[in-house]
Amino acid sequence: MAATLQARIVNAVTAVGLRPDRPCLLLIxxxxxxxxxxxxVEQQSKTAASATQTASLVLESWIAGGAPSEYTSRTLQSAxxxxxxxxxxxxxxxxPEPSGQAGLTMAVGRLSAAVIRAATAVQNGNRSEVExxxxxxxxxxxxxxxxxxxxxxxxx
Amino acid sequence: MxxxxxxxxxxxxxVGGFLEVGSVATAAQAGAAFRFQLIWxxxxxxxxxxxxxxxxxxxxxxxxxxxxxxxxxRFGFNAFLWPLLATLLVNFLVMAAxxxxxxxxxxxxxxxxxxxxxxxxxxxxxxxLWKGTFGFxxxxxxxxGLVTLCFVVGAVMLKPDxxxxxxxxxxxxxxxxxxxxxxxxxxxxxxxxxxxxxxxYSSGAIEDEWDKSYxxxxxxxxxxxxxxxxxxxxxxxxxxxxxxxxxxxxxVDDYHQLPLMLxxxxxxxxxxxxxxxxxxxxFGAALEIGLQQAYLVAQGFGWTxxxxxxxxxxxxxxxxxxxxxVLAAIPIALGLDPLKLTIFSMALTAASLPxxxxxxxxxxxxxxxxxxxxxxxxxxxxxxxxxxxxxxxAIVTIPLQIFGGT
Amino acid sequence: xxxxxxxxxxxVVDREQVKIGKVDGLVAExxxxxxxxxxxxxxxxxxxxxxxxxxxxxxxxxxxARLGGKRHAEPHRIAWNKVRDIGVDIEFDxxxxxxxxxxxxxxxxxxxxxxxxxxx
Numbered sequence: 001m002a003a004t005l006q007a008r009i010v011n012a013v014t015a016v017g018l019r020p021d022r023p024c025l026l027l028i029x030x031x032x033x034x035x036x037x038x039x040x041v042e043q044q045s046k047t048a049a050s051a052t053q054t055a056s057l058v059l060e061s062w063i064a065g066g067a068p069s070e071y072t073s074r075t076l077q078s079a080x081x082x083x084x085x086x087x088x089x090x091x092x093x094x095x096p097e098p099s100g101q102a103g104l105t106m107a108v109g110r111l112s113a114a115v116i117r118a119a120t121a122v123q124n125g126n127r128s129e130v131e132x133x134x135x136x137x138x139x140x141x142x143x144x145x146x147x148x149x150x151x152x153x154x155x156x
Numbered sequence: 157m158x159x160x161x162x163x164x165x166x167x168x169x170x171v172g173g174f175l176e177v178g179s180v181a182t183a184a185q186a187g188a189a190f191r192f193q194l195i196w197x198x199x200x201x202x203x204x205x206x207x208x209x210x211x212x213x214x215x216x217x218x219x220x221x222x223x224x225x226x227x228x229x230r231f232g233f234n235a236f237l238w239p240l241l242a243t244l245l246v247n248f249l250v251m252a253a254x255x256x257x258x259x260x261x262x263x264x265x266x267x268x269x270x271x272x273x274x275x276x277x278x279x280x281x282x283x284x285l286w287k288g289t290f291g292f293x294x295x296x297x298x299x300x301g302l303v304t305l306c307f308v309v310g311a312v313m314l315k316p317d318x319x320x321x322x323x324x325x326x327x328x329x330x331x332x333x334x335x336x337x338x339x340x341x342x343x344x345x346x347x348x349x350x351x352x353x354x355x356x357y358s359s360g361a362i363e364d365e366w367d368k369s370y371x372x373x374x375x376x377x378x379x380x381x382x383x384x385x386x387x388x389x390x391x392x393x394x395x396x397x398x399x400x401x402x403x404x405x406x407x408v409d410d411y412h413q414l415p416l417m418l419x420x421x422x423x424x425x426x427x428x429x430x431x432x433x434x435x436x437x438x439f440g441a442a443l444e445i446g447l448q449q450a451y452l453v454a455q456g457f458g459w460t461x462x463x464x465x466x467x468x469x470x471x472x473x474x475x476x477x478x479x480x481x482v483l484a485a486i487p488i489a490l491g492l493d494p495l496k497l498t499i500f501s502m503a504l505t506a507a508s509l510p511x512x513x514x515x516x517x518x519x520x521x522x523x524x525x526x527x528x529x530x531x532x533x534x535x536x537x538x539x540x541x542x543x544x545x546x547x548x549x550a551i552v553t554i555p556l557q558i559f560g561g562t
Numbered sequence: 563x564x565x566x567x568x569x570x571x572x573x574v575v576d577r578e579q580v581k582i583g584k585v586d587g588l589v590a591e592x593x594x595x596x597x598x599x600x601x602x603x604x605x606x607x608x609x610x611x612x613x614x615x616x617x618x619x620x621x622x623x624x625x626x627a628r629l630g631g632k633r634h635a636e637p638h639r640i641a642w643n644k645v646r647d648i649g650v651d652i653e654f655d656x657x658x659x660x661x662x663x664x665x666x667x668x669x670x671x672x673x674x675x676x677x678x679x680x681x682x
Contacts, residue, residue, distance in 0.1 A: 046406065053404035054413050061416065066423040070267040075412035082410065220650045228584065229571045233613050236571075287680055458573050458584035458605075459667070466682020471670040474681075 040093045041101065045148050048086040048108045052141050055079040055115045059134050062122060069122055076119035083112035100151035107147045110140035159373055166377035167384060169298040170209070170357075174385025176441035177257030178250065178347035178502045180434060181495055183389045184417060185408045186340045187396025189333065192316075192324030195390055197341040199325050201348025202386030204542040206378050207535050208513065211520045212354040213374035216361035219525040223358045224455035226519045235515070240456055242511040243351055244449065249501035250352065251445045251484035255281075256494025257438030260411050261431045271491045278485035281442045285477050290363050290463040293447070297440030304437055306429040307391035310421045314398045321394065339553040343499050345546040346506035348386065351513075352448040359451040363462060371529070395421070411495045442481075450476040503557070507550035509543045573651040574605065574640070576658045583663060585652065586610050589639065603652075604637040605663060612637075630665060638663045 058075045061067035067075075087108035095101040118133035186194040212223055219226065228236040259273035284293060330337035357378075366374070395417045396408070403420075405413060414434070418426030447463055450473045454461035459472040467474040488494060517539060520531045572585050587604035611622030627635035638661060640654050647653040658664055675681050 047409075050405050050407040054410070054416065057403045057405065057416055057420070058412075061419045064423070066419040067415075067427060068424070071264055071412070071415065071427065074267070075410075075416075078410050078412050225573060229573075232571055233584075233586065233610055237614075286678075458581055460581045467675050467678070467680075468671055468682040471667045471675040474675055475670060 041090050041095055041104065041151065044086040044089045044093075045104060045108075045144070045151075048083055048090075048111065048144060049141075049148075051079045051082040051086070052111050052115075052137070052144065055111075055118065056134070056137055056141070059118055059122075059130065059137070063127075063130065063134075069125065073119045073123045076115050076122065080112050080115040080119060083108055083115060087112060097151065100147065103147035104144070104151055107140060107144040111137065111144060114140050163373050163376045163380075165295065165298065166373065167381040168302065169294050170377060170381025171298070171301055171304070171384045171388065174205075174348075174353070174382060175301065175304045175388050175437045176347075176350075177253050177434070177438045177494070177498050178343075178350070178505075179385075179389040180257075180392055180414070180437070181408075181411075181498045182340065182343040182347045182502055183392035184396040184400070184414055185499070186344060187393040187398075188400040188408045189340065189406050190330065190337060191397040191401050192320050192394070193328060193330065194337070194340055194344060195321065195324030195393060196327040197344035198348060198386055198389050198393060200327075200542055200545075201345045202382055202389070204345075204539055205349050205353060205385075206382040207539050208349065208354040208516075209357050209382055210375055210378035211516070211531065211535070211539075212358040213361050213366070213378060214371060214529055215516075215520060215526060216358040217366040217368055217370045217374060218527060218529050220362070220367075221525065222362050222451065222455050223355050223516055223519070224452050226525060227515045228456055230519055230522065230525075231515055236456060239511045239515060240452065242508045243355070243452060246501065246505050246508050247352055247445050247449045247452075248480065248484055249497070249504060250350070251442060251449070251480060252487045252492075253494060253498040253501050254438045254442040254445060255481075255485055256488045256492075256497060258435050258442065259488055260414075260494055261435030261438065264415060264427075264431045265435075270494065271489050274485040274488035277439070277442075278481040281439065281446060282478060282481045284443055285446050285463070285481075286467055286474065288443075288463070290360070290447075293443050293463065294360065297436075297443060300436045301440055303429065304388050304433045305391075306418065306422070306433060307388055307395055309391075310418055310426075311391040311394040311398075313421055314395065316394050316398055321390075335553060335556050338549055339503065339557050342506045342546060342549045342553050343502040345542070346502035346504070346509075346550070348389065349509060349542070349546065350505060351509065352445050354516075355452060355512075356444050356448040359448070359455070359461075363464070368529075392417070409495065411493075446477040446480055449480045450474070503550055503554050506546040507554060510547050513539065513543050569600070569603070569648075569652070572648075574603070575651045575653050576656050577646065577653065578657065579653070580658050581651075582658045582661075583638075587613065587637065600642050602639045602641050604639055606638045609637040630662075633662050634665070 055076055058067055058072050058079075062069065062072040087105055090101065090108060091105045093101065114133050114136035118130055118137065121129035121133055183198065186197070215226060216222060221229070224236075224240075227239060255274055255277050256270065258277045259270035262268070262273040262277070263270040288296075361370070361374070399417050399420050400406075400408065400413070405416070408414070415427050415430040418430045420426070422429060451461055453459075453476045454470070454473045457472075460470045461473045462470060465473075487497065517531070517536060519525055521536065523530060570585050570588060573581060574583050574585055576582055583605040585603045586606060587609035588600055589602040589604060590598040590600050592598050606626075608619065608623045608626055612619030623635060640656060640661075644654045644656055645652065646655045
């Protein structure tokens with residue numbers, strides 16, 4: 001969608017006889033698209049994915065003995081909070097596609113819960129609980145990418 | 157032999173000065189979000205700071221003026237006021253960011269929240285400035301700062317595709333998140349071209365009583381030292397790309413994510429190395445910025461200055477760094493996110509560069525100060541080009557970053 | 563000699579090579595038919611304020627008088643005939659301790675800096 005919009009602007013600008021400088025043009029496009037609801041959903045989904053990967057990397061490191069517990073638990077709490085924020089933003093976006101949006105919101109909610117659970121488990125040094133949370137996290141992450149793919153799939 | 161020792165010491169010192177919270181944070185973000193694509197910004201920034209540091213040393217050695225002295229004398233007080241105010245503001249923000257960097261390192265090490273560390277860190281830095289001598293601070297920062305080489309070791313151990321790394325040194329257009337890409341380029345430029353670095357260097361040259369016989373050493377120190385610093389920053393970027401981005405972590409907006417760069421490579425020692433690198437590099441930078449702020453004000457108003465004097469003998473000088481440290485600790489103590497503050501200050505640094513660098517270029521082309529050791533055309537053109545680039549990008553992207561969408 | 567270019571804003575040192583300030587202003591005598599003759603240099607915040615404009619000058623003079631008493635209501639002046647040497651710095655044949663120029667630094671030393679342990 002961004003690509004077609006870009007093409008349209010390039011055409012429009014060249015039509016008035018200006019030769020657009022590409023970086024500038026990209027910036028203009030960014031401003032124009034930044035506030036659209038589907039972009040907000042996309043942006044927040046990406047943030048959620050990044051936070052999820054952070055959580056899973058720090059968990060792996062903790063299990064391998066590389067990351068100290070205190071640090072791991074703090075990082076997980078922080079990632080959990082980022083996920084909760086992203087979830088709230090996805091939920092409140094005025095998306096043209098309420099069903100896909102609900103799927104995303106749910107997936108991010110599950111992720112957030114799993115990460116917070118892992119944080120508590122790490123704090124208590126409960127290894128089996130951590131591994132449980134890790135499985136939850138993996139399942140929810142898979143959920144997120146399916147919902148994401150569905151949401152942004154080309155519509156007929 | 158003595159010169160050789162001095163050169164190697166100078167090189168090590170510049171490494172310590174180059175790498176601080178700004179270069180670590182911006183390189184980590186860039187590597188995570190765009191892999192090797194922003195290496196060119198580090199290269200360009202390093203290139204520019206080499207020229208500027210060399211000029212600062214040459215100016216001090218030939219004219220026996222520091223940059224602040226020179227700007228005031230050549231352009232008068234009223235014109236001097238603008239770079240003075242801009243630098244004071246930027247130094248304040250960067251100082252707060254560095255205190256934040258040390259505070260994060262301490263939080264990671266102890267589990268006690270970073271905001272509790274702001275005042276103790278500021279106090280410790282103040283104590284070093286209060287009791288230390290110039291040589292002690294310079295050399296101490298330098299030698300401990302070598303721990304940051306762990307990023308280069310890590311980068312090499314990850315066996316990156318060097319062809320791709322080299323390709324990143326050539327500027328290209330991004331295929332996603334364009335605004336973010338250019339904003340990161342600005343922050344990297346701001347982090348590499350720190351005005352405090354070359355102004356500090358010129359004061360150091362005066363403190364060490366350089367004369368024309370140091371011109372060769374100066375060139376070697378500037379070139380080698382800053383290249384080393386740039387290499388470490390590229391090391392951080394490569395590690396971020398190959399560890400964070402490879403694990404799907406494309407947004408580094410939480411400082412907790414930073415140690416994850418080294419843990420997968422070195423295990424628990426990676427965590428320790430990261431904490432040590434961040435803490436030492438930022439603490440060293442905080443000392444240098446504190447000194448630089450005091451140098452700048454004292455030189456601008458003609459007071460007695462020098463880190464080798466006792467505070468009793470230069471009360472104005474010591475008052476400036478004391479006030480700066482107290483003020484800069486406040487935002488962090490109030491819990492302002494150090495990572496956000498860092499990125500913002502780096503972009504603002506880039507925007508402020510014309511105010512400090514342009515008058516400086518005039519001095520380096522003025523025969524009354526540097527005689528036959530004037531700038532060459534290439535040096536002038538390169539610096540003007542890079543500064544203009546940083547400025548334009550900053551003016552366009554900072555508002556976008558603050559108001560635009562995300 | 564171009565006075566404004568070569569003298570103004572230069573570093574001033576006393577006969578002990580103590581840095582005491584910059585040449586913040588020049589006092590010149592206008593002579594009909596001849597170039598103006600420099601009679602003194604001025605140092606201090608009031609002169610700097612005046613360089614920024616009339617209002618900052620008046621404002622700075624009021625602040626200085628309030629903080630430092632009558633002695634500080636006017637800028638510090640050093641007579642031009644005390645010049646000893648003009649190089650990187652301008653050296654005057656005075657002793658800064660006999661002037662009021664460093665009063666504020668002395669105050670700072672005695673009341674703040676000197677009271678902190680380890681000030682030397």
